[in-house]
Amino acid sequence: MNDTLFGKIIRREIPATIVYEDDEVLGFKDIAPQAPVHVLFIPKAVHVPTLNDLKTDQAALVGRLVLAAAEYARTEGFAENGYRVVMNCREDAGQTVYHIHLHLLAGATLGRFGAPGG
Numbered sequence: 001m002n003d004t005l006f007g008k009i010i011r012r013e014i015p016a017t018i019v020y021e022d023d024e025v026l027g028f029k030d031i032a033p034q035a036p037v038h039v040l041f042i043p044k045a046v047h048v049p050t051l052n053d054l055k056t057d058q059a060a061l062v063g064r065l066v067l068a069a070a071e072y073a074r075t076e077g078f079a080e081n082g083y084r085v086v087m088n089c090r091e092d093a094g095q096t097v098y099h100i101h102l103h104l105l106a107g108a109t110l111g112r113f114g115a116p117g118g
């Protein structure tokens with residue numbers, strides 16, 4: 001059972017602005033966008049809390065998240081300008097929802113990242 005916030009979004013128990021869906025992946029707008037475009041892509045049927053929990057036979061799931069983001073970028077017309085995808089894993093990366101998700105950030109020249117406290 002996926003009792004996370006994103007599980008509730010998958011089951012349509014709480015609202016979200018859904019912008020992408022295929023057989024395995026749901027994409028919806030982040031409620032606190034960090035860029036003009038900020039969409040989260042999550043697996044619908046498989047609950048994996050963090051990247052640490054991903055099994056070898058689930059590797060394709062991450063590929064599906066990336067492909068969904070790339071398709072969304074193409075259809076929305078910003079693929080050529082570019083975009084960033086990020087997956088946060090646990091506390092030091094600031095993960096707050098424990099159902100794996102891919103952040104897609106775009107629509108502006110993005111700053112660098114990764115510095116402690118940055």
Ligand code: AMP
Pocket residue numbers: 005016028029030031032033040087088094095096097098
């Ligand atoms: P992370 O910090 O990597 O775990 O990302 C979780 C993301 O979920 C954050 O960027 C939040 O802004 C976003 N978020 C939290 N609640 C909601 C919600 N109800 N709808 C959409 N995005 C949300």
